[in-house]
Amino acid sequence: MAIRPMVNRDSQFFWDGTREGELRIQKCNACGARRFPPGPACQSCEAYDRGYDVASGEGTVFSYVVHRHPPVPGKELPIVIALVDLDEGVRMVGEVAGVADDEIEIGTRLRVEFNTIDDELTLPIWRKL
Template identity: 80%
Template sequence: MIRPMVNRDSQFFWDGTAAGELRVQKCNSCGDLRFPPGPACPSCGALDRGHVVTAGTGTVFSYVVHRHPPVPGKELPIVIALIDLDEGVRMVGEVVDVADTEIEIGMPLRVDYNRIDDELTLPIWRRA
């Protein structure tokens, strides 16, 4: 399996998935939420960052069905969606237990977690 890159900007996110929380970076200066996380707020430039725990719900904004080439550790097809979180940010995620013919824009989703090993828990998305 290809593992995601974890660094000081994203460590809080991966700590959250291990704890069963979907965390999104928040600027402690202006309050804006952002994903993916980064070192400075794109709205105000502040370096004072924190995070919020989201409700873990959202809707499909867009999606793609990956059919080829093979992906190590995955069975094809893979449904990948751009998800509008209820908190107002978007993130990319794998949608499971929804057939590639059933996925649709606007479909409500909820986050779940796939524990790979002691060091990695991935967020996955299911029909709400």
């Protein structure tokens, strides 16, 4: 069983996108500022006029951690978790799959893929380019 993210009216567009194979980033329709994680108001101009862009799905490891303990339901340890600088200028946290804990470093280029858990949840995961 996977740990499920909280889905609300601010993040629903993001999770709808992952089900469609898109990495969506909130964008203010008033000033164009991008934001992740999504929220109700723009942090640049305070407008409530939200939209989104579809990201290229590529980015660079800004930082990372290797999770070794405690166990995570449905996951095999260790898990590599990275803070990814997307090419579009925002950062997001995500699991890096298919790499050993000594095969990741700051500056590694990554591409998003999508892991379908069930009909309601598809998670973005990252892999080395």
